[in-house]
Amino acid sequence: MIKSNKISALIITYNEANHIEAVINNISFTDEIIVIDSFSTDGTFEKLLEFKNVTTIQREFKNFADQRNFALKQATHDWVLFIDADERITDKLKTEIISTIKNHNNTVAFMVKRLYFFKKKRIRFSGFQTDTTYRLFKNDNVKYIKDKIVHEMPEINGKSSMLKNPMLHFCFDSAPHYKEKMEHYASLKALELHKKNKNANMMHFVIRPIYKFITNYIFRLGFLDGKEGFQICYLSAYGVYYRYKELKRLNMSSKI
Structure with a gap:
């Protein structure tokens, strides 16, 4: 009740x-x-x-x-x-x-x-x-x-x-802990994109991670958070790269 x-x-x-x-x-x-x-x-x-x-x-x-x-x-x-x-x-x-x-x-x-x-x-x-x-x-x-x-x-x-x-x-308990989280979220996001028949290209592997880092570290002032800010912004960008790496793997696996 x-x-x-x-x-x-x-x-x-x-x-x-x-x-x-x-x-x-x-x-x-x-x-x-x-x-x-x-x-x-x-x-x-x-x-x-x-x-x-x-x-x-x-x-x-x-x-x-x-x-x-x-x-x-x-x-x-x-x-x-x-x-x-x-x-x-x-x-x-x-x-x-x-x-x-x-x-x-x-x-x-x-x-x-x-x-x-x-x-x-x-x-x-x-x-x-x-x-x-x-x-x-x-x-x-x-x-x-x-x-x-x-x-x-x-x-x-x-x-x-x-x-x-x-x-x-x-x-974030540590940088490795945040990296593990980013990979987990990125894998799930890649699966979500895969189900929508999305593809990964060079822009996703290069431009999008760089854009993510610059946006968070420069324009959203990550540099003011010191070394922790750099680590977080770098790993957030890495998460974008990992997402499309996983998407590419999923797309290739589905073609086998």
Whole structure:
């Protein structure tokens, strides 16, 4: 039975042992916590079992949209708070979420700004200064677009708005960690393009990565983030290159 003004917190995880305890404690103000784990191998699942207030379901990962839609179906309350394991709700945002749900005035979805951190250093530029994402919804008014399998987008049935307070995003533990993330996202994006019969050419391998780096490092002021800014902008450009490398591989494989 769906209960008004109560919150179901949803997390999808894979190998998040370094973050899982902190994020569970961070969202303890919600009325239920449901984690969809993609058969983690680093002890994430075992740590989750220690929390009596958490429902953990192991499910094979197909793509982000599919996993999030499955998670939505598990929620039993009227409101859903989606959070990634490397994100944190500040005290001000927590207070705003609770107040917003009580006085939402027919708004069914809320976006939130994210403040990025590389290890413990705040990343203020490098393309992240305008990052926002949907995180709070009325459950019956949202589903994720199936064709957007990476950088997934919710389809909102109703009015949406922006929360005033940001959340924290500890997205990068190290440069190798960010590189691994970029390759994972790039592989999914390549699959999405492959399904649309897109092809890769020399422009994709050379011009687009260079354009990505220049845009983030120069025009979006990544150089002001110091050496971390250079690493992030370089790896973001590498992710573009890797995307089309994977697309080319997929296209060639389908012709065999």
